[in-house]
Amino acid sequence: MSNGNTLSRLFGKSPFTALQSHMRVVLECAREVKPLIEALARGDEAGVNAAKDRIFEGEAEADRIKNELRLHLPKSLFMPVDRRDLLEVLHLQDSIANTAQDIAQLLIERQMDIPEFMQEPLIALTARCIDTCEHSASVIAELDELLAMGFRGREVDKVDAMLKELNDIEDETDELGVALARALFEHEDEMKPVSVMMWYRLIEWIGDLADYAEKVGDRLRLLIAK
Amino acid sequence: MEIIAQYGTVFMVLALIFGLYMTWGIGANDVANAMGTSVGSGAITVKQAIIIAAIFEFAGAFIAGGNVTSTIRKGIVDPSGIAGQPEILVFGMLAALLAAGIWLMFASSRGWPVSTTHSIVGALIGFAIAGIGPDAVYWGKIGFILASWLVSPALGGFLAYMLMMSIRKFILDTDSPFESARRWGPFYVFLLGFIISLVTLFKGLKHLNLELSVPMSFGAALVFSLFIAAIGWILIRRVKVDAKADRDYHFASVEKIFVPMMVFSACSMAFAHGSNDVANGVGPLAAVASVVKSGGEIAQQSELPLWILILGGTGIVLGLATMGYRVMQTIGTRITQLTPTRGFSAELAAAATVVLASRTGLPVSTTHILVGAVIGVGLARGVGAIDLRVVGGIIVSWVVTLPASGILAALVFFMLKGMFS
Numbered sequence: 001m002s003n004g005n006t007l008s009r010l011f012g013k014s015p016f017t018a019l020q021s022h023m024r025v026v027l028e029c030a031r032e033v034k035p036l037i038e039a040l041a042r043g044d045e046a047g048v049n050a051a052k053d054r055i056f057e058g059e060a061e062a063d064r065i066k067n068e069l070r071l072h073l074p075k076s077l078f079m080p081v082d083r084r085d086l087l088e089v090l091h092l093q094d095s096i097a098n099t100a101q102d103i104a105q106l107l108i109e110r111q112m113d114i115p116e117f118m119q120e121p122l123i124a125l126t127a128r129c130i131d132t133c134e135h136s137a138s139v140i141a142e143l144d145e146l147l148a149m150g151f152r153g154r155e156v157d158k159v160d161a162m163l164k165e166l167n168d169i170e171d172e173t174d175e176l177g178v179a180l181a182r183a184l185f186e187h188e189d190e191m192k193p194v195s196v197m198m199w200y201r202l203i204e205w206i207g208d209l210a211d212y213a214e215k216v217g218d219r220l221r222l223l224i225a226k
Numbered sequence: 227m228e229i230i231a232q233y234g235t236v237f238m239v240l241a242l243i244f245g246l247y248m249t250w251g252i253g254a255n256d257v258a259n260a261m262g263t264s265v266g267s268g269a270i271t272v273k274q275a276i277i278i279a280a281i282f283e284f285a286g287a288f289i290a291g292g293n294v295t296s297t298i299r300k301g302i303v304d305p306s307g308i309a310g311q312p313e314i315l316v317f318g319m320l321a322a323l324l325a326a327g328i329w330l331m332f333a334s335s336r337g338w339p340v341s342t343t344h345s346i347v348g349a350l351i352g353f354a355i356a357g358i359g360p361d362a363v364y365w366g367k368i369g370f371i372l373a374s375w376l377v378s379p380a381l382g383g384f385l386a387y388m389l390m391m392s393i394r395k396f397i398l399d400t401d402s403p404f405e406s407a408r409r410w411g412p413f414y415v416f417l418l419g420f421i422i423s424l425v426t427l428f429k430g431l432k433h434l435n436l437e438l439s440v441p442m443s444f445g446a447a448l449v450f451s452l453f454i455a456a457i458g459w460i461l462i463r464r465v466k467v468d469a470k471a472d473r474d475y476h477f478a479s480v481e482k483i484f485v486p487m488m489v490f491s492a493c494s495m496a497f498a499h500g501s502n503d504v505a506n507g508v509g510p511l512a513a514v515a516s517v518v519k520s521g522g523e524i525a526q527q528s529e530l531p532l533w534i535l536i537l538g539g540t541g542i543v544l545g546l547a548t549m550g551y552r553v554m555q556t557i558g559t560r561i562t563q564l565t566p567t568r569g570f571s572a573e574l575a576a577a578a579t580v581v582l583a584s585r586t587g588l589p590v591s592t593t594h595i596l597v598g599a600v601i602g603v604g605l606a607r608g609v610g611a612i613d614l615r616v617v618g619g620i621i622v623s624w625v626v627t628l629p630a631s632g633i634l635a636a637l638v639f640f641m642l643k644g645m646f647s
Contacts, residue, residue: 005553006339006593006616007259008560010600014610076614080607145476148567150390150607153399226607 012077015086016143018069022062022093023140023216029058029097030133030209036104037126040112041119052104062097066090080151085223092219093140095212096133103205110198117187118180118199125176125203129210132173135166136213139220151224159224166217173210177203229313230522233646237316238518244323245511245534246541251330252342252503253545255553257283259593260495260576262557263569269488272554276546278489279496284539286500287508288532290426293587294502295530297367298509299516301587302347303354304362312522317642318353318635319510325349325635329627339620341591344627346506347371352632353639374588375624378579379598385575386602393567394606398477404467407483414570415458415490419451421578422494425585426501454490461486477567484566491573498580499592500539506589508538563610564600572599594620 032055039047069090073083106112114122139162142155149155180203188196230237261275270278308314326345333340347368354362393414400406424447427438438446462483471478512534517523546554564572576592576599583590597620604612 005255005259005262005557006597006620007262007600008557009337009339010597010613010616011561011563011609012611012613014563016610074613074615076618078601078604078612078614079610080604147608147610148477148565149394149398152607153394155399 012074013072015069015073015077015079016147018065018072019086019090019093020140020143022065022069022090023137025058025062025065026093026097027133027137029055029062029100030130030213032058033100033103033206033209034123034126034130036107037114037123040107041114041123043113048107052108055100055104059097059101062094066094080147080226081223082226085219085226089140089216089219089223092212092216096136096209096216099205099208099212103202106198106202106205112195112198112202115187115191117183121176121180121183122203122206125173125180126206128169128173128176129206129213132166132169132210132213135162135169136216139163139166139217146224151226156224159220163217163221166214170210170214173207177207229647230316230518234518234521237320237514240320241316241323241511241514242537244320244327245508245537246544248323248327248330248346249504249507249538249541250545250548251327251334252507253279253542253547254549255330255334255545256342256503256593257496257499257542257546258550258553258557259596260499261492262554263561263564263573263596264488264492264495265554266558266561266564267485267488267566267569269485269566270492272551272558275492275554276543276551278492279546280539280543282493282496283500283504283542284535286497286502287504287535287538288500290497290501290581290584291505291535292530294505294584294589295509295512297371297587297589298346298350298506299513301367302350302364302371303358304364305358307358307362312517313647314357314643316514316517317639317646318350318357319513320642321353321635321638322346322349323507323510325352325631325638329631329634333623333627338623338626339593339597339616340623340627341594342503343506343589343591344375344624345631346510347589348628348631349635350510351628352635355632356636357639357643371588374583374590375594378583378588378590379594379601381582382576382579382595382599383602383605385578386571386599387606389571389575390568390603390606390608393571397480398567403477403480404483407480408462408465411462411483411487412455412459414574415487416451416455418490418494418574418577419454420447421574422497422581423447423450425578425581428585458487458490461489481566484570488566488570488573491570491577494577494581495573495592495596498577498584500542501584502580502590503592504535504538504542505584507541508534511537564603568603568608572596572603575599575602594624 032051036048036051039051139159142159145155146159181200184196184199257279261279264270265272265275305315326349329345330340330342351363351368396410397403397406424443427443427446465483465486467479468482512530515531515534576596579595580590580592597617601612601617603609
């Protein structure tokens with residue numbers, strides 16, 4: 001009789017727990033981008049590879065959690081939030097890990113050396129973009145509290161304030177990215193054209209880390225409002 | 227008449243065996259549902275749950291279960307058509323017990339969320355139609371019972387929703403949730419005690435020779451609930467803030483306050499369950515005992531002997547100790563979504579609804595009401611995910627159970643009739 005219990009079957013797996021553990025893994029991935037760039041700036045090949053491996057492992061783990069969550073989210077599940085919003089948040093979180101993986105892939109494939117003038121601002125940009133991800137993850141960590149409060153009251157105000165801050169940090173990363181692109185433009189003539197193209201692309205991708213982190217937050221707003 | 231005189235002892239032994247089987251089944255599955263929430267939240271261990279169940283199931287059946295027992299015993303089937311053949315009623319009651327027991331066992335093993343109450347009511351109707359005739363069923367009363375099966379989970383859900391909202395308003399959504407919980411916690415325990423005791427006392431406890439006037443009921447309920455609120459206050463005061471857990475989940479310490487409170491809701495669930503489901507199980511048994519004892523008279527007025535309730539309680543504890551034990555552990559690990567605040571809301575709402583129904587003599591389904599209460603918490607956007615397929619399954623099983631247990635009861639009835647006459 002033990003497998004046929006009404007009450008224990010009534011509860012689906014909480015999608016929020018899975019969403020949060022997914023975000024933790026994604027954040028680990030994003031964090032590794034900084035040691036990756038730093039190792040590259042130092043010319044430390046072993047360091048680059050180690051960071052890249054950790055990013056790839058993290059991305060695979062994030063995929064696994066993502067697929068499992070999707071699998072356990074049948075339409076018959078009654079949830080306090082919209083199913084589509086939830087899946088969209090998951091997708092955006094996953095994009096952070098994918099972007100981190102793309103960055104690592106590109107740096108390894110092309111064996112890119114960071115020009116002297118770019119090193120410092122590039123590391124600064126990366127650090128700030130990771131800050132955005134950290135911030136986004138701490139908002140996702142508030143989901144338990146939001147659930148306890150039924151997505152109302154002070155907790156929502158608190159999350160709103162956090163989301164505003166998230167937007168501010170993301171704006172900063174935009175500025176850092178623009179400044180770096182301008183510096184790159186000034187040095188274009190000294191570099192191989194293809195390298196220039198690739199660096200533009202890389203700056204964009206690093207900026208994407210923050211972009212997706214912000215979008216996670218924006219989508220969470222919809223999720224709360226339902 | 228001769229059949230009763232000749233086989234009286236055999237009928238009694240059969241009734242005892244079937245009754246024990248039935249209550250054993252209730253203990254193995256139903257009680258685990260009723261108390262699994264408290265076990266899952268860590269408020270009580272499985273062993274403590276069995277002890278609480280043993281005490282409060284019995285108390286519930288003894289103090290508040292009389293009305294349900296009499297409904298099951300004589301509110302569904304009109305035996306006036308078989309006044310000269312008391313053995314028909316005995317066969318029917320035996321058949322109802324066995325059929326309901328078999329159906330429950332079968333359905334549970336297939337994982338269908340069927341209700342003990344629905345099974346036994348269905349079995350009684352089945353016997354009445356087959357054994358006496360369609361006119362022997364009090365259809366008006368049946369309609370009333372059916373309506374209560376729809377209304378009671380909805381009421382449980384509504385109460386749970388209101389409780390959850392109030393806990394948010396008074397405790398969680400405040401500057402200092404922990405302090406608010408300490409302040410309001412005893413009040414919720416008081417509320418629990420007051421509702422349960424007032425409903426229990428309100429119409430007086432006739433079978434205990436205790437008639438209370440309305441003001442006296444209020445007074446007694448007040449004294450009782452103040453007493454248990456005081457116990458709650460002492461237990462709550464001992465809960466300390468867990469700063470480390472709070473960093474991870476800001477309401478961790480608040481939840482810790484609700485853990486001792488869930489001991490009270492577990493007791494009230496066991497009490498409510500006893501008042502409704504134990505009474506269901508022993509109702510037909512009591513009917514057989516009354517016919518056999520009187521030597522074949524179908525008495526409309528008869529006392530419910532104490533030993534029958536004790537037997538029902540024993541069956542439940544046996545079921546709990548042999549199988550319910552494992553079921554409870556499974557539930558405990560699977561319903562982690564039901565934190566103490568949510569579990570307390572659901573259990574209090576369910577217990578209040580069941581006791582209320584029991585007082586009016588309506589046999590309702592404890593499990594279904596609890597499910598209704600959990601959905602109420604969910605409607606307050608308080609549960610991560612509820613599987614609506616299970617809710618659909620409940621509705622289907624609801625529709626299937628009545629004819630299934632009814633037909634089974636009719637078959638068993640004809641079998642018994644053939645064997646003894």
